[in-house]
Amino acid sequence: MNIQDLKSKFIEKYGEGEVDVFFSPGRVNLIGEHTDYNGGYVFPCALTFGTYCLVRRVERASFRFASLNLPFQAELSFDQLTKPLDDKWVNYPLGVIAQFVKRGITFEQGADLMFYGNVPNGAGLSSSAALEVVTAVALNDVYSCGLDRVELVKMSQKAEHEFAGVHCGIMDQFASGMGAKDHAIFLNCDTLEYDLVPVKLEGAKIVISNTNSPHKLDSGKYNERVAECNQAVKAICEKREIKNLGELSLDDFDSLSGMIADEVVRRRAHHVVSEIQRTSDAVAELKKGNIDVFGQLMNASHDSLRDDYEVTGLHLDTMVEEARKIDGVIGSRMTGGGFGGCTVSIVKDEAVDQFIEQVGAGYKSKTGITPEFYVAEIGDGGCKIG
Ligand code: GLA
DSSP states (O other): OOHHHHHHHHHHHHOSSOOEEEEEEEEEESSOOSOGGGTOEEOEEEEEEEEEEEEEEESSSEEEEEESSOSOOEEEEGGGTTSOOSSOTTHHHHHHHHHHHHTTOOOSSEEEEEEEEOSOTTSSSOHHHHHHHHHHHHHHHHTTOOOOHHHHHHHHHHHIIIIIOOOOOSHHHHHHHHOOTTEEEEEETTTOOEEEEEOOOSSEEEEEEEOSSOOOGGGTHHHHHHHHHHHHHHHHHTTSOOSSGGGOOHHHHHHHGGGOOOHHHHHHHHHHHHHHHHHHHHHHHHHTTOHHHHHHHHHHHHHHHHHTSOOOOHHHHHHHHHHHTSTTEEEEEEESSOSSSEEEEEEEGGGHHHHHHHHHHHHHHHHSOOOEEEEOOBOOOSEEOO
């Protein structure tokens, strides 16, 4: 759907008049998984698919919400903006509006909002972050709030915590808000310092494989991992005061891991510390043009997420195993929260067709599910587009 089509849909729904259009992308993370809420590094990039938000300010003292993807719609008065609804998509934009209210921003006029998204839902490509960030960017612009971009990103993350109940890190919202075409973001999730690194793959492409087995971040498994990491920090603090696992080098971990009595929690922490190291190594290799080493580090990342962190499962592991059978695959791993969703692979140009055919067939024969593939283009972060 192009901007004109979207505007026509808006007018059909809400009537004639001016309307502004905003867009924020989904993301794919190249390496650095389950490190963000541990103050570590991540390396995501924004995609060219995402969520559109059309907005018009109105005299009425209420906000109306509609989506072109999902049937539920709502009209909420100003005093209903800070409480979640019962399990509806509107909670994502509403959660963001609540953050504006909490910052003391008062809306003197309401608005009509319409959303349209083309990120596959539940695929682990941050459809929810795209929805949150596009709302934040749109309201900030339409109501001239003057908040800076990182603030909008943080408000979007808070919305996820408070209205979706997922204690996520900042990676997804940051990538959606701060992404840049053809670059990945090397982000220190503790300080929020970041570096935009050109993704030059010289004869290779980023291929996203959707297992079509929905990841369920809200299933509690994600929050369970967050809790296990906190448990590890607490155990280590008996010997050395740390704020988060991201402060430890692998050598530190070797000397302190004995403090963690629970073997499972120790493995979780080992994943985090080793993944942070792999991420900074991978970025250094990419900058030097060593794509092969970058790919090996991606593979090691997946193996650690499978064995130590246990967030992969049959679908993601099968997809990665099938991918690694293809000669032109430089690296392949799960991406995002895990427990279903997508993998990301770096595939030589000449092997992309074969990859899609063979990985698709191999995965289907082992799981009975037909997967989907997207050759990713790296796009810009959220902005006004019309
Ligand atoms: C989800 C969360 C992110 C991050 C990833 C795992 O996408 O929203 O904050 O923790 O999982 O790396």
